[in-house]
Structures are given as C-alpha cells and as structure tokens.
Amino acid sequence: MKAYHSQIGPFQRSKNKTSSMMFHVVLALLPIIIFSFYKNGIVPYIHHNVGIFGMFYPLLFIAIPPVITFTTEWVGAYFFLRKKSDNLKEYMKNSYAILPGLFLALILPIHTPISILILGSIIATVIGKLVYGGFGNNIFNPALVGRLFVITAYAGVIASHGGYLNPYEVDTISKATPLSNALSIEGIGTYEILVKPYGSLWNFFIGMIPGTVGETSALLCIVGFLYLTWKRVIKWRIPVFYIGTVFFLTTVIGLSNGLSIWYPIFQILSGGLFFGAIFMATDPVTSPVTKNGQIIYGTGLGILTVIFRYLTSYPEGVLTSILTMNMLVFIVDRLGMQCKKRENGLITIAVILILFGIVVYTINTRYTNSGETVDPNFVLLEERQIGNQVIYTVSEKGNGGPIACEVTIRDGNIIKLQVLEHNETPNYYALVEKEDYINILMKEQKKLPELDTVSGATISSNALKKLVINTLQEYEEHYEK
Amino acid sequence: MKTIQNGIIKENPVFVLLLGLCSTLAITTKFENAYLMGICVTIVLIVSNLIVSCIRKWIPESVKTPVYILIIATLVTIMELLLHSYARDVYQVFGIYLPLIVVNCIILGRALAVASKTSVCKSILDGFGIGLGYTIALMIIACIREVLGSNTITFMDSISTITGYRAIYRVFPENELIPISFLISPAGAFLTLGLLMAIFNAIRKGGKHESH
Numbered sequence: 001m002k003a004y005h006s007q008i009g010p011f012q013r014s015k016n017k018t019s020s021m022m023f024h025v026v027l028a029l030l031p032i033i034i035f036s037f038y039k040n041g042i043v044p045y046i047h048h049n050v051g052i053f054g055m056f057y058p059l060l061f062i063a064i065p066p067v068i069t070f071t072t073e074w075v076g077a078y079f080f081l082r083k084k085s086d087n088l089k090e091y092m093k094n095s096y097a098i099l100p101g102l103f104l105a106l107i108l109p110i111h112t113p114i115s116i117l118i119l120g121s122i123i124a125t126v127i128g129k130l131v132y133g134g135f136g137n138n139i140f141n142p143a144l145v146g147r148l149f150v151i152t153a154y155a156g157v158i159a160s161h162g163g164y165l166n167p168y169e170v171d172t173i174s175k176a177t178p179l180s181n182a183l184s185i186e187g188i189g190t191y192e193i194l195v196k197p198y199g200s201l202w203n204f205f206i207g208m209i210p211g212t213v214g215e216t217s218a219l220l221c222i223v224g225f226l227y228l229t230w231k232r233v234i235k236w237r238i239p240v241f242y243i244g245t246v247f248f249l250t251t252v253i254g255l256s257n258g259l260s261i262w263y264p265i266f267q268i269l270s271g272g273l274f275f276g277a278i279f280m281a282t283d284p285v286t287s288p289v290t291k292n293g294q295i296i297y298g299t300g301l302g303i304l305t306v307i308f309r310y311l312t313s314y315p316e317g318v319l320t321s322i323l324t325m326n327m328l329v330f331i332v333d334r335l336g337m338q339c340k341k342r343e344n345g346l347i348t349i350a351v352i353l354i355l356f357g358i359v360v361y362t363i364n365t366r367y368t369n370s371g372e373t374v375d376p377n378f379v380l381l382e383e384r385q386i387g388n389q390v391i392y393t394v395s396e397k398g399n400g401g402p403i404a405c406e407v408t409i410r411d412g413n414i415i416k417l418q419v420l421e422h423n424e425t426p427n428y429y430a431l432v433e434k435e436d437y438i439n440i441l442m443k444e445q446k447k448l449p450e451l452d453t454v455s456g457a458t459i460s461s462n463a464l465k466k467l468v469i470n471t472l473q474e475y476e477e478h479y480e481k
Numbered sequence: 482m483k484t485i486q487n488g489i490i491k492e493n494p495v496f497v498l499l500l501g502l503c504s505t506l507a508i509t510t511k512f513e514n515a516y517l518m519g520i521c522v523t524i525v526l527i528v529s530n531l532i533v534s535c536i537r538k539w540i541p542e543s544v545k546t547p548v549y550i551l552i553i554a555t556l557v558t559i560m561e562l563l564l565h566s567y568a569r570d571v572y573q574v575f576g577i578y579l580p581l582i583v584v585n586c587i588i589l590g591r592a593l594a595v596a597s598k599t600s601v602c603k604s605i606l607d608g609f610g611i612g613l614g615y616t617i618a619l620m621i622i623a624c625i626r627e628v629l630g631s632n633t634i635t636f637m638d639s640i641s642t643i644t645g646y647r648a649i650y651r652v653f654p655e656n657e658l659i660p661i662s663f664l665i666s667p668a669g670a671f672l673t674l675g676l677l678m679a680i681f682n683a684i685r686k687g688g689k690h691e692s693h
Binding site for chain 1: 656657661662663664666668672675676679
C-alpha cells in the first residue's frame with residue numbers, strides 16, 4: 001500500500017516574494033535616480049562650474065543612505081530584536097532594508113549635509129522601524145519618519161547650505177520651490193506668478209523644477225507606477241484616488257477663483273505629489289489591504305494634502321498627510337470591510353462628499369477674504385508724527401510670536417525700518433539677516449506683493465513683508481488724501 | 482533602604498508608573514529646571530505623605546480624596562509663596578507648572594496608595610524614594626534634551642541670585658548636527674521620554690532575567 005503524508009498548506013506560491021518585490025521597486029526607481037543625476041549633476045556640470053565631484057555628488061548622495069539603513073537594520077536586528085544568524089539572514093533578505101534609505105535620499109533637498117543625511121537614515125531605521133519590532137510591524141513609513149526628523153530639526157541648516165535649488169537652478173531661477181512660492185504670495189495666484197518663473201507646465205511634468213533630489217519628475221513616476229502596477233507590487237487604487245482627489249478639489253477651488261485647468265495641473269505636479277502618492281503612500285506595510293479601504297485611504301490623503309497646502313503655513317502637504325493617514329490605516333481597513341454593505345458604502349461616499357464641500361468652502365472663504373479684510377495678526381502699537389515723518393510701532397505674528405518693528409515713513413516712503421523685538425528661531429532669523437532682507441524690503445517697497453521671501457525662513461520673512469505692507473496701507477489710509 | 486530603591490528603580494514614577502508626565506515633559510528643557518522641579522515635588526511629596534500618614538486613621542473612606550487634595554494644595558501654595566518671596570527667578574521659570582504640582586498624580590497617587598495605609602516612618606521614606614526617582618528621571622531627560630537640543634548645560638542660572646554665581650557650559654564645539662532644536666519642542670520631549678523608557682525597561686527586565 002502506498003503511504004500518504006498529510007501536509008500543511010500553502011500549496012501554491014506566488015512568484016511575488018518580498019525580496020523580488022523590492023527588486024521591482026528599485027528597478028522602478030532607477031529612471032528617477034538617473035534623471036536626478038542628469039538634473040542635479042550633469043546639467044550643473046555643463047552650465048555651471050561644479051567640477052567632476054559636483055557632477056557625481058547626486059549619485060553619492062543617493063548611494064549613502066541605503067548603505068546606512070542596511071547597516072543600522074542589520075545591527076538593530078542582531079542586538080535589539082535578537083535574531084539568530086539563520087533568522088537574521090532571512091530577515092535581512094525580506095526586510096526592504098535599503099528602501100527607506102533610497103527613498104529618504106530622493107525626498108531630501110540636494111544641499112542636505114552628508115552628516116545630517118546619515119543621521120536621518122539612522123533615525124529612519126531606528127525610530128521608524130526597529131522600535132516597533134522591525135519590518136512588518138512599523139505603523140509609519142520609515143523614510144518619511146526620517147525626512148520629518150531632518151526637516152523639523154535641520155531646516156535652517158539645510159537652507160543655509162543652499163536649500164532646495166541645485167547650483168544650476170540658483171543661476172536660472174530666483175524663486176524657491178513652486179509651493180513655497182505659492183504660499184508666500186497673497187491670495188491664490190495667477191499663471192504669471194505661479195508657473196512662469198519655472199518655464200511652463202511641461203517643465204513641471206518632466207521634472208525640471210526645483211524640488212528635492214528625486215521627487216520632481218511626474219513623468220518618470222508615472223512610468224514607475226505603470227511598471228509596478230503591471231508587476232502587481234503596489235496597490236494602484238491609492239495613487240489614483242489620491243491624485244484624483246487633489247486634482248478634483250483644486251479644480252473646484254481654481255474654477256471658483258476664476259482660474260482655468262492649468263491650476264489643478266500645477267497643483268498636482270508640484271510638491272512631490274506623484275512621487276509621494278506612487279512610492280510612499282503605497283508602502284505595503286503601512287497601507288490598507290482592503291480594496292475599499294485603499295480607496296478611502298487615497299481620498300483621505302487627497303483631502304488632507306489640500307488642507308495642509310492651503311490652510312497651514314507649511315508648503316509641503318504630502319509628507320504630513322501620508323504620516324497622518326498611516327496612523328489611521330487600521331480604522332480605514334475596518335471601514336473598508338464594512339463598506340461592502342451597500343448602505344455603509346453610500347454613507348461613506350456621502351461623508352466624503354460633505355468633507356469635500358467643507359474643505360472647498362473653508363479654503364474659498366479664506367482666500368477670497370484675505371484681500372479685503374484686515375490682517376488679524378497685524379497690531380498697531382503706537383503712532384507718532386514728528387514734522388513730516390510718521391513713526392509707527394507695529395507688530396506682526398511671526399514663527400515664534402510677534403515681531404515688533406519701528407517703521408518711519410516720510411511722504412509715503414519708508415526711510416527707516418528697525419526690528420525692535422522678535423522671538424524667531426535663531427537659525428531661521430540668521431538667514432533673514434544674512435540676506436539683508438530688511439534692506440531689500442525697503443528698496444523694493446513699491447512692489448512688495450511680488451517680492452520673494454527668504455527661502456528656508458519663509459514664515460519669518462513673510463511676516464516682515466506683511467508687516468511692511470500693512471504699515472504702508474495704514475499710512476495711506478490716514479495721510480494720503 | 483529597600484523602600485528608597487523601590488522608588489528609584491522598581492516603581493520609578495516617570496519611567497515605570499508614568500505619573501506626572503505633564504510637568505516632566507514641559508519643564509525639562511533645562512537641566513536646572515529639572516532638578517529644581519524635582520526638589521519641589523520631593524519636598525511636597527514627603528510632607529504630604531507625612532501628614533496623610535499621621536491622620537490616616539481619622540479620615541473616613543468616603544472623603545479621602547478631597548481631604549488629601551486639600552492637604553496637597555495647601556502645601557503647594559506654601560511652596561509657591563515661599564519661592565515667590567525668596568527665589569523670584571525660579572518662581573518665574575516654573576510659571577504655571579508650580580501650582581500644577583497640586584494635580585501631579587504622583588503625590589495624590591502615593592497618598593492614596595501608600596501613605597493612607599502605612600506607618601509614618603515608611604511613608605516618609607517612600608515619599609523620599611519616589612521623589613528621588615522622579616528627580617533623577619527628570620534630570621536624565623533634561624540632560625539629554627538640553628545637551629542635544631541647545632548644546633548647553635545649565636547648572637545654575639535662575640538660582641544664581643541665591644547661590645551667587647552662574648554655571649552654564651557649552652558642550653560641543655560648533656557643528657552642523659547639534660543643536661537639534663527639535664528636541665526642545667514637545668514632540669522631542671515625547672521622543673526622548675519614549676526612548677529612555679524603552680532603555681530603562683530593557684535594563685530593568687534584563688537584570689531580572691539574570692537574577693533568575
């Protein structure tokens with residue numbers, strides 16, 4: 001008689017192993033890395049004397065973090081998670097250890113000092129991954145944790161090293177990144193202000209705009225998206241619904257402010273939205289598994305991104321919204337399960353539509369009012385008239401509290417502008433002083449609304465700018481009749 | 482001795498019991514604030530434990546908590562007035578967190594859990610041990626946050642009016658990694674506390690494993 005053995009499943013195995021998935025992701029990132037090398041290395045080498053080292057610097061920049069994250073993960077798995085040597089090999093093979101580093105390099109500004117880059121990679125692995133118990137247990141995307149740390153802790157240092165613009169862009173483009181430019185202007189902006197400084201929307205699409213190392217090219221991100229969807233590595237619903245939601249909401253906002261179709265296209269092509277949506281939001285560990293959950297997740301990301309972009313003082317919305325939604329993945333998944341029932345699904349759709357309405361309404365009221373009403377943060381402390389001079393003591397809300405200034409105006413011109421007191425972060429304020437922004441404000445006082453803010457110290461310099469604008473307005477109301 | 486050790490390691494109020502975190506997170510931006518706050522809390526804790534323990538037999542069960550709160554509030558008010566008149570700078574540094582010692586859970590917690598049940602002597606020792614544990618925890622957190630977050634360490638600044646000289650030192654030479662101003666923010670406080678807690682518990686449990 002033949003002996004039969006009973007066996008435990010699984011009997012069919014997919015070819016999509018964790019390690020091969022990682023290979024596909026790296027392959028999809030390859031064009032982006034090459035493009036980044038072209039944009040940040042070769043173009044400055046040709047047009048701007050950066051030397052051979054400067055040419056290969058972007059590649060070095062991208063190559064360091066994966067090495068660091070891999071080493072950190074290996075050390076961490078060995079000492080903290082106490083993996084035995086066989087387990088350790090298996091664990092390292094399946095733990096995507098180099099991916100957080102690779103992503104981190106691609107979403108940081110090119111001028112991040114190498115030491116900060118290394119620290120960021122370590123933080124990404126330790127805080128983002130190991131403290132939760134290693135790969136598969138982390139609730140936040142490790143690369144985004146690393147970036148959040150670097151940006152919150154070292155924004156001033158990075159800006160003082162040169163910020164987001166690579167050496168070639170510094171010569172050709174005087175503005176900061178598109179979204180911080182959009183944030184610094186009054187109201188919602190026009191084509192001339194938002195898109196013209198960077199060429200055309202085509203530049204936005206292929207990625208020849210200032211931004212982080214690898215996030216700018218929407219075209220290559222879409223190529224990567226198609227490849228990864230074809231290989232079934234990522235969940236296509238998340239990016240599609242994410243970008244779709246942002247597109248829809250900004251279309252409505254644009255239309256109700258009299259801007260045509262270029263505006264939503266500008267919004268989805270800037271700020272690394274494509275890169276974030278396709279590569280970061282779809283991280284297999286930190287995104288929902290149910291289909292409906294993925295749709296809700298993507299839509300939620302879109303709503304949050306729009307809220308962050310329009311209603312907070314920070315230009316970047318993708319990073320924070322992905323981290324926020326990462327926290328809610330569990331709830332979103334449960335919601336997704338319940339949405340299989342017809343009435344639950346309808347309720348969810350209704351709630352989402354109501355949210356859309358609220359978001360658009362809030363943003364529109366804020367932006368249409370901003371031109372007419374008085375700035376609530378501007379305070380007139382004192383007003384003195386000496387001869388034909390008027391001396392104002394005024395304050396405006398900056399990053400760390402009110403900034404108090406003494407403004408002397410004669411015949412409608414500011415002849416003296418002196419900061420009396422401020423409570424700004426020293427690193428940022430040093431940038432304002434370094435650019436001699438106060439003198440720039442006085443020199444350019446006739447065309448203030450178009451004046452750039454200091455990149456890296458956007459909030460502080462913007463507060464100073466608003467202060468001057470408001471003081472001039474105050475003067476005009478009372479003395480120019 | 483065992484009671485004191487218990488307060489520092491086994492029942493460390495910050496790292497193990499997770500009590501009184503509000504002031505822990507808020508004032509640990511400077512090393513000096515940390516030990517001053519620790520001393521204030523320790524004094525209030527010892528005296529409140531003493532009083533509660535003395536009168537524990539006369540307090541009916543049903544009005545226990547209000548009575549204890551009243552005792553603690555009185556002590557804190559005395560402390561506040563004393564600081565206000567003799568150490569103005571310290572008083573100003575603490576601001577709202579000084580009156581908030583009243584609702585610091587450690588003090589009420591120890592009054593309810595220990596002082597209302599044990600003898601006077603043991604209660605005082607417990608108060609001292611817990612206070613010491615709290616102070617040490619605060620000092621460790623503040624040390625890390627201040628050194629990495631603002632690249633200084635302040636031994637005496639606001640109490641220099643009493644002691645006569647100031648002691649603030651720079652720690653690292655000029656570099657781009659430090660100060661990490663993020664650590665001074667509340668989020669940095671949570672991060673530091675969380676990591677320290679993990680390390681503390683790992684050591685505590687590791688020790689237990691070896692003793693078995």
